[in-house]
């Protein structure tokens with residue numbers, strides 16, 4: 320098992336470049352198989368969830384070719400089956416975008432039910448509602464979502480809740496349905512806009528993405544394109560919070576500052592310095608930061624995926640802070656680990672009440688999920704002494720070269736196999 324070892328207490332200083340947005344890339348890769356022509360996608364992050372999805376489309380017959388580190392060419396012209404039932408696919412949540420993509424193109428799909436981070440019950444009723452409204456019959460059988468339609472017809476769909484996944488999935492199928500689909504109460508997150516832009520560049524006709532009403536006029540087929548994915552707002556946010564937590568000074572490059580506004584506002588409110596440039600953002604902090612109240616909301620509210628990083632920063636800020644999680648019910652699992660490092664946090668239902676402590680101390684902790692794991696790394700960077708973060712495979716689902724990027728900023732952080740006690744000892748001796 321691999322683990323990170325971090326010696327805390329060093330400010331992070333320097334520049335870091337943000338990779339392409341994993342959550343956008345997942346939808347875009349699924350959408351890419353909807354044409355028989357070749358699609359070239361740039362700025363694809365090299366993270367585990369993406370590798371799994373690329374393998375899945377490769378295993379059903381799509382041609383996948385890495386042109387260089389972050390550019391991938393995909394050709395869906397040779398797909399032989401709509402049956403995506405591989406063990407490894409169950410491990411990622413976004414495999415379900417293949418339901419929408421294959422249903423749109425072939426009017427049939429069978430995809431293993433999604434796994435992903437255990438941060439709540441994560442139902443898919445709104446996805447099913449979308450497919451059924453377009454005319455598909457949907458069944459859950461033997462752990463698969465099976466969707467089938469003679470033809471797909473545009474429909475007026477009102478989602479019961481704002482769901483990123485259901486909006487994307489229904490939008491995918493609707494692109495190749497007959498007539499106009501109107502999605503109401505659609506999610507507005509930046510990657511919905513990115514995926515809609517990508518589909519439009521393939522010849523789709525989508526208007527309104529980024530608002531809560533999306534109109535999709537079906538087209539008979541899609542064509543090849545070249546497209547570059549937007550930067551990852553969550554990776555950028557994580558480095559912003561790591562800068563503030565370590566009392567550092569980081570220039571974070573390749574970002575869209577507008578997507579980071581909710582994080583910027585909170586950082587400024589608690590006393591950090593944030594400077595925005597066209598496609599970069601600089602975060603600096605000195606001394607103790609202040610307290611605040613945060614509630615996770617749908618975009619443009621404070622993103623649930625940044626809640627663990629925020630709570631961790633507040634764990635060593637002045638006074639009492641309150642963080643309320645309103646999107647997923649099980650997203651405070653990392654708090655027990657933070658408590659082992661000396662944090663004083665009480666979780667009551669969906670709210671964490673944080674009493675800022677003077678300092679955290681290094682401990683052996685275990686990443687419970689992707690973003691909770693990233694938060695524990697931030698805790699390790701702040702803590703006195705050594706922190707070991709176990710289960711780094713969760714973190715690697717969504718952060719490209721995480722320890723390398725941290726090292727470039729001066730962090731004493733390395734990844735080791737937990738069996739490799741010699742290397743661990745050597746690292747400890749080296750950094751003191």
Ligand code: UD1
Pocket residue numbers: 342343345412413439440441442443444445446447480481482483484485506623624646647
């Ligand atoms: C996506 C993101 C995830 C982020 C989340 C919220 C991707 C690959 N993942 O997840 O990182 O944390 O948005 O910003 O983009 N819901 C239902 N029924 C459904 C679908 C969702 O009740 O059919 C509920 C969920 O339980 C949750 C809320 O809607 O409470 C939002 O979920 P959703 O936006 O669908 O999240 P994901 O698409 O899974």
